[in-house]
Amino acid sequence: MADKIATREAYGAALAEFGAKYDKLVVLDADLAAATKTGVFKKAFPDRFFDCGIAEGNMMVVAAGLSTAGFIPFASTFAMFAAGRAFEQVRNAIGYPHLNVKIGATHGGISVGEDGATHQCLEDFGTMRTIPGMVVMQPADAVEARAMVEAAIKHDGPCYMRFGRYAVPTLFGDDYKFELGKGIVMADGSDVTLVATGLMVEQALAARELLAADGIKARVINIHTIKPLDADLILKAAADTGAIVTAEEHNIIGGLGSAVCECVAGAKPVPVLRVGVEDQFGRSGKVPPLLEMYGLTAANIAAKAKEAIKLK
Amino acid sequence: MVESRKRELSRIAYQIRRGALDAVYSAASGHPGGSLSIAEILTYLYFEEMNIDPKDPKKADRDRFVLSKGHASPGIYSTLAHRGFFPVEDLKTFRQHDSILQGHPDMKHIPGVDMTSGSLGLGISAACGMALGAKLNGYNNRVWTILGDGESEEGQVWEAAMFAAHYKLDNLCAFIDWNGLQIDGPVAEVMNPAPFEAKFEAFGWNVISIDAHNLDEIEAAVNAAKACKGKPTAIIAKSTKGKGVSYMENNVSWHGAAPKQEQYEQAVAELDAVIASLN
Numbered sequence: 001m002a003d004k005i006a007t008r009e010a011y012g013a014a015l016a017e018f019g020a021k022y023d024k025l026v027v028l029d030a031d032l033a034a035a036t037k038t039g040v041f042k043k044a045f046p047d048r049f050f051d052c053g054i055a056e057g058n059m060m061v062v063a064a065g066l067s068t069a070g071f072i073p074f075a076s077t078f079a080m081f082a083a084g085r086a087f088e089q090v091r092n093a094i095g096y097p098h099l100n101v102k103i104g105a106t107h108g109g110i111s112v113g114e115d116g117a118t119h120q121c122l123e124d125f126g127t128m129r130t131i132p133g134m135v136v137m138q139p140a141d142a143v144e145a146r147a148m149v150e151a152a153i154k155h156d157g158p159c160y161m162r163f164g165r166y167a168v169p170t171l172f173g174d175d176y177k178f179e180l181g182k183g184i185v186m187a188d189g190s191d192v193t194l195v196a197t198g199l200m201v202e203q204a205l206a207a208r209e210l211l212a213a214d215g216i217k218a219r220v221i222n223i224h225t226i227k228p229l230d231a232d233l234i235l236k237a238a239a240d241t242g243a244i245v246t247a248e249e250h251n252i253i254g255g256l257g258s259a260v261c262e263c264v265a266g267a268k269p270v271p272v273l274r275v276g277v278e279d280q281f282g283r284s285g286k287v288p289p290l291l292e293m294y295g296l297t298a299a300n301i302a303a304k305a306k307e308a309i310k311l312k
Numbered sequence: 313m314v315e316s317r318k319r320e321l322s323r324i325a326y327q328i329r330r331g332a333l334d335a336v337y338s339a340a341s342g343h344p345g346g347s348l349s350i351a352e353i354l355t356y357l358y359f360e361e362m363n364i365d366p367k368d369p370k371k372a373d374r375d376r377f378v379l380s381k382g383h384a385s386p387g388i389y390s391t392l393a394h395r396g397f398f399p400v401e402d403l404k405t406f407r408q409h410d411s412i413l414q415g416h417p418d419m420k421h422i423p424g425v426d427m428t429s430g431s432l433g434l435g436i437s438a439a440c441g442m443a444l445g446a447k448l449n450g451y452n453n454r455v456w457t458i459l460g461d462g463e464s465e466e467g468q469v470w471e472a473a474m475f476a477a478h479y480k481l482d483n484l485c486a487f488i489d490w491n492g493l494q495i496d497g498p499v500a501e502v503m504n505p506a507p508f509e510a511k512f513e514a515f516g517w518n519v520i521s522i523d524a525h526n527l528d529e530i531e532a533a534v535n536a537a538k539a540c541k542g543k544p545t546a547i548i549a550k551s552t553k554g555k556g557v558s559y560m561e562n563n564v565s566w567h568g569a570a571p572k573q574e575q576y577e578q579a580v581a582e583l584d585a586v587i588a589s590l591n
Binding site for chain 1: 426
């Protein structure tokens with residue numbers, strides 16, 4: 001379980017694996033197949049792979065058209081261009097007619113690293129979450145990424161999946177079961193709940209250890225489906241622990257933190273502190289110092305957890 | 313085309329115009345000009361060319377149509393109603409809060425609408441996806457779309473044009489409704505997309521130019537499009553915006569406005585006179 005692997009790698013491998021099982025699965029990319037890893041599928045199923053060139057808006061709507069002909073298209077590019085540039089195409093041609101298109105967006109978050117702010121999408125959960133009927137997901141590791149791809153294939157309707165460029169540890173074993181829309185309690189606790197997604201799940205688990213050293217018992221929840229959010233699990237955590245800290249590689253506006261606030265505010269108001277990129281753009285750098293610089297760390301989650309407990 | 317059939321299709325085109333006008337008048341809003349300009353093309357496709365079944369609007373191997381210039385919804389709704397997909401009487405519910413007939417085409421609720429459209433530049437991309445899907449399915453069906461001339465100012469139209477040629481989508485045919493007017497004025501003054509022929513040719517398309525109101529020319533172009541292998545076809549259809557209603561013809565103010573009662577009555581009289589003459 002110690003091997004590190006980027007979720008984009010698992011995404012490409014999963015497409016190639018499930019391409020054999022689901023003959024209506026087709027893949028589109030916008031000249032980034034080497035980076036999004038859809039190239040793995042292209043190699044296995046060249047007749048079902050369509051490069052659209054650097055034209056993401058067209059790609060999304062071609063995918064919409066393919067879905068009306070009975071195909072299950074996966075359209076891939078970087079998160080910035082899927083959820084940002086092509087937002088309107090996704091909204092009007094996929095979301096509004098509720099078409100069966102799967103958007104595989106890689107290079108989400110600050111962990112893109114050296115390419116810097118133009119390519120570090122910190123807004124995709126926000127834009128995609130506002131589209132009615134859109135499922136929004138992000139895996140925490142390669143095992144979850146693979147399972148997510150098959151869940152998306154089986155789900156009838158549009159899905160947005162964000163995968164990462166940066167290699168992360170494998171958290172789950174072979175017995176892992178993915179249930180769309182259900183959060184996963186990674187570790188129990190009664191004083192505060194840490195709700196994390198993507199590579200921040202690892203940080204939340206590390207934060208739990210830091211808090212334990214100070215006698216604080218933290219529950220850790222992995223949210224792989226940001227929409228529809230597992231409201232039951234979040235509200236139970238609010239009731240059981242009375243304080244929540246969210247953690248994500250996203251602007252603190254619009255993402256998981258916002259979704260959790262929206263959930264508890266109307267049903268079980270408790271303090272919610274949000275760890276994320278604090279309404280800034282990213283910048284170039286190696287990933288570890290970037291995560292440090294933007295507060296996407298176990299230490300910051302632990303500090304926020306102590307603050308949240310004080311607000312109870 | 314034999315004269316009797318031509319006369320019949322011509323009459324249907326004017327009935328479609330009448331239905332589109334009724335829809336816009338009932339809604340007191342909508343887009344009459346660009347609906348009236350495409351009536352003969354819609355008539356030819358839906359009453360002569362396309363393999364479709366109003367009783368089974370979703371059959372898998374049907375031909376597809378995408379109204380890329382989705383604001384001409386009164387035109388396509390009237391066509392679908394007259395073809396039997398839903399009652400002609402329903403056209404009078406256009407744009408009402410409890411109607412299926414949304415301001416722009418909605419594939420989820422309107423029988424016969426193959427693709428939701430209205431956001432300009434998107435429909436041709438969807439048509440590309442459908443054409444690619446048709447080839448993958450091996451159904452041998454075709455995909456037809458109508459673009460606006462002003463719509464071609466959208467960059468995505470040319471992304472799609474590249475895609476269609478690259479993947480040799482010879483089962484795709486796009487009509488360009490070249491009526492010469494867009495909301496802000498003459499297309500040539502707002503942002504001139506001409507020449508269409510040279511542009512589509514340069515993008516690798518088979519290009520045909522016709523009079524959009526001449527059924528013989530439409531038929532010949534459609535047959536030429538079907539005969540062309542290895543390339544998508546663009547039919548540049550020179551049309552009259554507002555065709556059939558004298559005061560709307562070539563008048564930009566009727567792009568997106570509904571007639572008042574007196575104007576409506578005049579339009580009805582003009583259209584009904586043509587319909588009667590073709591009976």
